[in-house]
Amino acid sequence: MNKFVKGLAAAGVAAAMSQGAFAACGNVTIAEMNWASAEFMANVDKMILEAGYGCSVEMIPGATLTTFASMDTKGVPDVAPELWTQAVENPLKAALASGSLHSVNAKPIAGAGEGWVVPDYTLVNHPELKTVLDIIEHPELFPFNEDPSKGAFVGCPAGWGCQQVNANLFRAFDMEAKGWVLVDPGSAAGLDGAMAKAVQREEDYFGYYWSPTAMMGKYSMEMVDFGVPFTEMDHWTNCITQANCIEPQQSAWSASEINTIVTDSFIKNNDPKAVAYFGKRVFPAAEMGEMLVYMGDNQASGSDAAVEFLINYEDLWTQWVGVQAANLIKKSLN
Secondary structure, three states: OOHHHHHHHHHHHHHHHHOOOOOOOOEEEEEEEOOHHHHHHHHHHHHHHHHHHOOEEEEEEEOHHHHHHHHHHHOOOOEEEEEEHHHHHHHHHHHHHHOOEEEEEOOOEOOOEEEEEEEHHHHHHOOOOOOHHHHOOOHHHOEEOOEEEEEEEEOOOOOOHHHHHHHHHHHHOOOOOOOEEEEOOOOHHHHHHHHHHHHHOOOOOOEEEEEOOHHHHHOOEEEOOOOOOOOOHHHHHHHHOOOOOOOOOOOOOOOOOEEEEEEHHHHHHOOHHHHHHHHHOOEOHHHHHHHHHHHHHHOOOHHHHHHHHHHHOHHHHOOOOOHHHHHHHHHHHO
16 A cells, blocks of 8 residues: 555544544553564554544654663553563563553464474475474485585574574584584574575575564464473573583473563553453464565555554454444544
8 A cells, every 4th residue: 555545544543533532541652662563563552542542642762671661660651562571571570560560461472482493385395394303303305505415504693692592402402413504694684585595496494583573474484393392491591591501401492471561550541441452452473474574575664554454454453442443443544
């Protein structure tokens, strides 16, 4: 949809609001985080709160640590739509226990997380590959371009936190002895380029990535079950994530914790129906991936993508809101 039409749709939100058809909601500040999925989600929330519940929404630029610190100490912003909470685990627990902050949705994006991935066609062409344990027995399917007699596992660039985790899991699964090479892609661009090149050539590919991202959606990558349980958190924290881990144990990747966090004042001072919306709002991985691809391919902003989403995924988002709010939101898009 072109930007003129998107502009009309956004204007429709304001027009609908001016009709005074809402119960009072109040002023709401939302963190617009500095990555694509969070930017998109924040703008969907903005449009739904404004058009459906009559809120007056202000977007505040954010990032995980700075947004949490501001919410924790100042009570601003009111909402962090996509907060990766492992980075602030201990202070968040304290804030939740005190009641100053609340988690209103413990899984706003289905299928989000980190791990080891392959293209979807690899799993179709090789149905015997059901887990990481199965894959590492077949390095011949993923030949390393510098030595085709070995399999290539593409890890994280040097300096990334996940680099050490991949290196230790590579050792834990004894992959070198089984014929694998741990490939350092050199940079984020190198990591993306390795994946894109393999898929464009319809070659099998095995490596680290995370979701939700445009790359996972655009290239139909699948997160593979490790085939083993997650080790104890103490071992993960004090060994697998560390450079001096002597005997890493086999483990699934640590589960990512993503929450929608709101302030206590938001819950107390705003329409309860608007608060309830956040608890129902879950983006399936496929739809989120499609919207991130849309943003990347069209150089679209989060607000552009939000309009696109509300127009094309009505069957999904209307499950998150009441009938009256749904009708108001649909009216704003006409």
